[in-house]
Amino acid sequence: xxxxxxxxxxxxxxxxSILHHVVQNYIQTAVxxxxxxxxxxxxxxxSAASIRNVxxxxxxxxxxxxxxxxxGRVPTDLGYRFYIDYxxxxxxxxxxxxxxxxRRLDQAKDAEELLRExxxxxxxxxxxxxxxxxPHLGSGIFEKIELIPITSSKLLVVISIRTGIVxxxxxxxxxxxxxxxxxxxxRLMNERLSxxxxxxxxxxxxxxxxxxxxxxxxxxxxxxxxxxxxxxxSKEHDKVLIGGTKNIIDHPEFVDPKNFxxxxxxxxxxxxxxxxLEKHDExxxxxxxxxxxxxxxxxxxxxxxxxxxxxxxxxxxxVGIIGPTRMNYSRVIPLxxxxxxxxxxxxxx
Amino acid sequence: xxxxxxxxxxxxxxxxSILHHVVQNYIQTAVxxxxxxxxxxxxxxxSAASIRNVxxxxxxxxxxxxxxxxxGRVPTDLGYRFYIDYxxxxxxxxxxxxxxxxRRLDQAKDAEELLRExxxxxxxxxxxxxxxxxPHLGSGIFEKIELIPITSSKLLVVISIRTGIVxxxxxxxxxxxxxxxxxxxxRLMNERLSxxxxxxxxxxxxxxxxxxxxxxxxxxxxxxxxxxxxxxxSKEHDKVLIGGTKNIIDHPEFVDPKNFxxxxxxxxxxxxxxxxLEKHDExxxxxxxxxxxxxxxxxxxxxxxxxxxxxxxxxxxxVGIIGPTRMNYSRVIPLxxxxxxxxxxxxxx
DNA sequence: GGTAAGCACTCATTGAGTATTAGTGCTCGC
DNA sequence: GCGAGCACTAATACTCAATGAGTGCTTACC
Numbered sequence: 001x002x003x004x005x006x007x008x009x010x011x012x013x014x015x016x017s018i019l020h021h022v023v024q025n026y027i028q029t030a031v032x033x034x035x036x037x038x039x040x041x042x043x044x045x046x047s048a049a050s051i052r053n054v055x056x057x058x059x060x061x062x063x064x065x066x067x068x069x070x071x072g073r074v075p076t077d078l079g080y081r082f083y084i085d086y087x088x089x090x091x092x093x094x095x096x097x098x099x100x101x102x103r104r105l106d107q108a109k110d111a112e113e114l115l116r117e118x119x120x121x122x123x124x125x126x127x128x129x130x131x132x133x134x135p136h137l138g139s140g141i142f143e144k145i146e147l148i149p150i151t152s153s154k155l156l157v158v159i160s161i162r163t164g165i166v167x168x169x170x171x172x173x174x175x176x177x178x179x180x181x182x183x184x185x186x187r188l189m190n191e192r193l194s195x196x197x198x199x200x201x202x203x204x205x206x207x208x209x210x211x212x213x214x215x216x217x218x219x220x221x222x223x224x225x226x227x228x229x230x231x232x233x234s235k236e237h238d239k240v241l242i243g244g245t246k247n248i249i250d251h252p253e254f255v256d257p258k259n260f261x262x263x264x265x266x267x268x269x270x271x272x273x274x275x276x277l278e279k280h281d282e283x284x285x286x287x288x289x290x291x292x293x294x295x296x297x298x299x300x301x302x303x304x305x306x307x308x309x310x311x312x313x314x315x316x317x318x319v320g321i322i323g324p325t326r327m328n329y330s331r332v333i334p335l336x337x338x339x340x341x342x343x344x345x346x347x348x349x
Numbered sequence: 350x351x352x353x354x355x356x357x358x359x360x361x362x363x364x365x366s367i368l369h370h371v372v373q374n375y376i377q378t379a380v381x382x383x384x385x386x387x388x389x390x391x392x393x394x395x396s397a398a399s400i401r402n403v404x405x406x407x408x409x410x411x412x413x414x415x416x417x418x419x420x421g422r423v424p425t426d427l428g429y430r431f432y433i434d435y436x437x438x439x440x441x442x443x444x445x446x447x448x449x450x451x452r453r454l455d456q457a458k459d460a461e462e463l464l465r466e467x468x469x470x471x472x473x474x475x476x477x478x479x480x481x482x483x484p485h486l487g488s489g490i491f492e493k494i495e496l497i498p499i500t501s502s503k504l505l506v507v508i509s510i511r512t513g514i515v516x517x518x519x520x521x522x523x524x525x526x527x528x529x530x531x532x533x534x535x536r537l538m539n540e541r542l543s544x545x546x547x548x549x550x551x552x553x554x555x556x557x558x559x560x561x562x563x564x565x566x567x568x569x570x571x572x573x574x575x576x577x578x579x580x581x582x583s584k585e586h587d588k589v590l591i592g593g594t595k596n597i598i599d600h601p602e603f604v605d606p607k608n609f610x611x612x613x614x615x616x617x618x619x620x621x622x623x624x625x626l627e628k629h630d631e632x633x634x635x636x637x638x639x640x641x642x643x644x645x646x647x648x649x650x651x652x653x654x655x656x657x658x659x660x661x662x663x664x665x666x667x668v669g670i671i672g673p674t675r676m677n678y679s680r681v682i683p684l685x686x687x688x689x690x691x692x693x694x695x696x697x698x
Numbered sequence: 699g700g701t702a703a704g705c706a707c708t709c710a711t712t713g714a715g716t717a718t719t720a721g722t723g724c725t726c727g728c
Numbered sequence: 729g730c731g732a733g734c735a736c737t738a739a740t741a742c743t744c745a746a747t748g749a750g751t752g753c754t755t756a757c758c
Contacts, residue, residue: 034721047731052722070721070738110519146497150509158507158517160499168507168517170459246613260609264595383750396702401751419709419750 010061016087017042018054019063023075023083027326030252032072077292077325080304084289084329091330093338097125101342111135111165111347116241118319118343123244126332127251128323129267130243131307133277135347136233137161138199139314145193147186152176157230161198163313163348169230177219185219188212197314202231240270240277253302253324265299266322272297277318280307287337292325306332308340312347319343359410365436366391367403368412372424372432376675379601381421426641426674429653433638433678440679442687446474450691460484460514460696465590467668467692472593475681476600477672478616479592480656482626484696485582486510487548488663494542496535501525506579510547512662512697518579526568534568537561546663551580589619589626602651602673614648615671621646626667629656636686641674655681657689661696668692 011019021042025033035055036048055073058064063079075083104121108114115132122130140161148156155171192208193201201208205227212220223230245267253259266272276295280288287308293301304327307320319340321332360368370391374382384400404422407413412428424432453470457463464481471479489510497505504520541557542550550557554576561569572579594616602608615621625644629637636657642650653676656669668689670681 032721036721048721049723049731049733050729053730056723066722068738069723069736070719072721143499148495148497148507150492150515151513154513156507156509156515158497158505160505164500164503166499166505166517166519168515170515244617246610246617249610249613255606257604257606261595261598264598268593268595381750385750397750398702398704398752399700402701405752415751417709418707418752419748421750 011058011063011082014046015054015058018051019058019075019079019082020087022055022058022064022073023079023087026073026075027328030326032067032074034072037072075326077294080291080325080329081294084291088330090334093334097335098338100125101339105342105346108346114343114346115317116243118339119241119243121243122319122321122336122339123242123247126244126321126323126327126335127247128321128327128332129245129248129263130319130321131273131277132241132243132319133274133317134239134241135165135310135312135315135317137165137167137315138233139197139316140165141314142193142196142198142201144190145186147182149177149179149182155182159198159230161315163315165315165347171222171226171229173222174218181216181219185216185223188216189223198231202227205231240273242267242270242273248323251324251326253326259302259324262299262302266303269299272299273322276300276305277307280305280318280320284309287320287333287340289329289333304329306336308336310340310344310347312344315347360407360412360431363395364403364407367400368407368424368428368431369436371404371407371413371422372428372436375422375424376677379675381416381423383421386421424675426643429640429674429678430643433640437679439683442683446684447687449474450688454691454695457695463692463695464666465592467688468590468592470592471668471670471685471688472591472596475593475670475672475676475684476596477670477676477681478594478597478612479668479670480622480626481590481592481668482623482666483588483590484514484659484661484664484666485587486514486516486664487582488546488665489514490663491542491545491547491550493539494535496531498526498528498531504531508547508579510664512664514664514696520571520575520578522571523567530565530568534565534572537565538572547580551576554580587623589622591616591619591622597672600673600675602675608651608673611648611651615652618648621648622671625649625654626656629654629667629669633658636669636682636689638678638682653678655685657685659689659693659696661693664696 018038021038022033025037035051038051039046039048055064058079059066059073062076063082064073065076067074101121105114105117108117115134119130119132122128122132124130140163143160143162146158148158150156150170152175153173155173155177157169157171159167159169161167189209196204206224209220209224245263248254248263249260254263276290276297279290279296287306289304289306291304295301295303295305302324303322304325305320305322306329307318310317310319320336323332367387370387371382374386384404385397387400388395388397404413407428408415408422411425412431413422414425416423450470454463454466457466464483468479468481471477471481473479489512492509492511494509495507497507499505499519501524502522504522504526506518506520508516508518510516538558545553555573558569558573594612597603597612598609603612625639625646628639628645636655638653638655640653644650644652644654651673652671653674654669654671655678656667659666659668669685672681
């Protein structure tokens with residue numbers, strides 16, 4: 001179908017078929033696959049020697065590689081890329097799995113728990129690391145704001161978003177502020193900001209509120225100064241939930257303690273993941289797959305990231321999985337896709 | 350000093366000394382320590398053979414054990430216990446470490462971040478897993494309650510505690526409730542509950558509020574039904590933050606992938622940790638150490654838990670570390686102690 | 699009775715050497 | 729272009745002996 005694509009044109013029918021088999025076999029067995037094996041099991045028409053020739057070509061193109069001379073072939077990141085883009089057939093998610101997901105996630109009592117459960121569930125079903133980023137509220141629609149004095153110097157700001165998600169921020173204030181002033185200011189903001197997204201508010205707050213004069217100036221100025229903190233997802237909040245560590249370590253790649261460390265590194269250093277997922281956010285288009293060295297970070301060079309977007313009325317985030325480049329893409333991608341849709345629905349409800 | 354204690358009386362001077370050396374040496378090197386080594390390095394007066402005799406006795410008492418015939422001795426959990434209770438000398442925390450702790454924790458912007466940083470920092474300095482439980486608010490002193498309608502069926506309850514900690518709970522309500530009713534009810538509760546601890550409130554809520562009649566009955570009934578959810582730390586909330594995984598895996602005990610799995614198991618299954626820490630809460634007395642099989646859980650049988658309490662005006666929790674039974678107790682205990690005191694101060698401020 | 703020297707014994711660890719095996723690359727005849 | 733054959737390579741697995749750390753026990757000494 002992708003005949004005219006540049007990449008695919010460089011491989012003829014036979015080369016594609018053999019690459020396909022090598023990748024699939026390697027994904028299943030984690031053992032470098034040899035020419036003889038392919039010949040016996042799949043391409044019965046061809047002898048091992050012929051397949052060796054094709055493999056040598058594929059290696060030259062950069063799709064396969066050799067751990068050492070006398071070993072079988074292993075896909076490179078480029079090999080996986082080609083496989084995913086042109087060869088792979090998606091595997092339907094089983095009804096059983098779908099049901100399991102529904103049932104498990106239905107039990108979550110709030111958004112926080114839903115996301116946490118999702119990460120664990122993804123990890124469990126995929127046998128990889130499940131990841132979920134907490135929602136970006138930026139495109140969520142402002143419903144209302146409430147100001148609650150906590151102590152003389154602390155003010156709790158509650159911003160509620162249309163989907164029913166609530167954000168609370170503790171603000172330091174200079175001096176105590178009278179309750180009726182707070183009420184007046186919040187009334188004012190609710191009036192003027194209703195229906196906008198948080199991003200719109202952040203960008204136009206000054207214009208919309210500037211004219212307020214009189215006894216509220218001090219309080220208003222405080223809000224103007226804090227507008228970023230209030231209406232932008234703080235870096236802080238850009239958290240990623242990771243679940244299912246114990247599922248991933250069964251993979252044969254983790255007999256090498258080096259890989260073990262790298263996965264721990266990833267889990268502890270959420271920043272790395274957050275950073276790599278920013279690229280996913282840019283790419284968007286349903287689900288995104290980045291394979292091994294396509295991830296710019298050194299620690300993540302052996303891992304693939306697969307994520308999809310969930311969008312609940314503007315409140316968006318990503319769900320997905322992380323695992324060794326050798327993973328069952330055809331199974332995992334539909335899984336991520338389905339889970340993303342499911343939690344989007346649940347968050348909107 | 351503990352001469353008359355039952356346990357210590359069973360060991361004479363020499364036995365204690367040798368046990369001491371074995372434990373210390375094993376903690377440092379992770380290598381079973383032999384009689385010859387002890388003779389050479391410490392008890393110069395005695396020959397290896399004599400030391401062997403003493404060791405054999407210590408083994409009979411259950412303080413030492415033998416991985417296999419031709420290996421040196423290794424402390425048992427009981428051996429560590431004796432060491433900690435009677436032999437060990439605490440190592441003062443260095444000023445440098447103290448400064449580092451102060452500086453790092455001072456940067457935290459809120460309680461949540463403070464606790465998270467603490468867990469990481471503890472992990473890093475101790476080279477073990479750092480753990481921090483989120484505060485139990487039960488003995489915290491009620492300051493006030495605020496009720497904020499979010500949607501027609503959702504009510505945000507904000508309870509603030511004297512130290513400035515705030516708890517927010519989303520409550521489902523049957524039907525929309527008029528704002529002035531909410532205000533009236535919260536005013537009432539604030540009036541009647543002020544100064545009590547959350548536990549006191551939970552236990553006496555009905556008595557204190559029962560007499561309210563008239564148009565608020567419905568709302569009041571709702572609160573009476575939800576009193577547990579509002580004023581008790583939900584199981585849910587009994588979270589434990591774990592930090593520093595990458596620090597712990599350098600220990601030689603983790604060359605065995607079996608141990609690797611068990612530590613992952615612990616990290617993923619917070620429940621296990623929470624449960625084991627309940628026992629610590631019972632024991633209290635500053636810091637608590639449980640060693641290996643003293644922890645009832647199978648997964649934790651190879652690990653020691655050391656925790657201390659932090660108490661910020663009734664808001665309490667535990668900080669500590671988890672690591673293999675072979676750990677530098679004399680260094681880690683003062684560390685945990687100091688950190689506990691530090692964050693208690695910071696949370697109270 | 700405590701101490702230590704001596705000796706036999708145990709068992710994990712190491713390293714060398716060897717065989718095995720999976721697989722390649724290349725050549726050559728069909 | 730295909731495939732059979734063969735030399736070559738490298739990892740892996742296995743055996744075997746040597747090493748060495750350390751114990752347990754017996755016995756002699758003070």
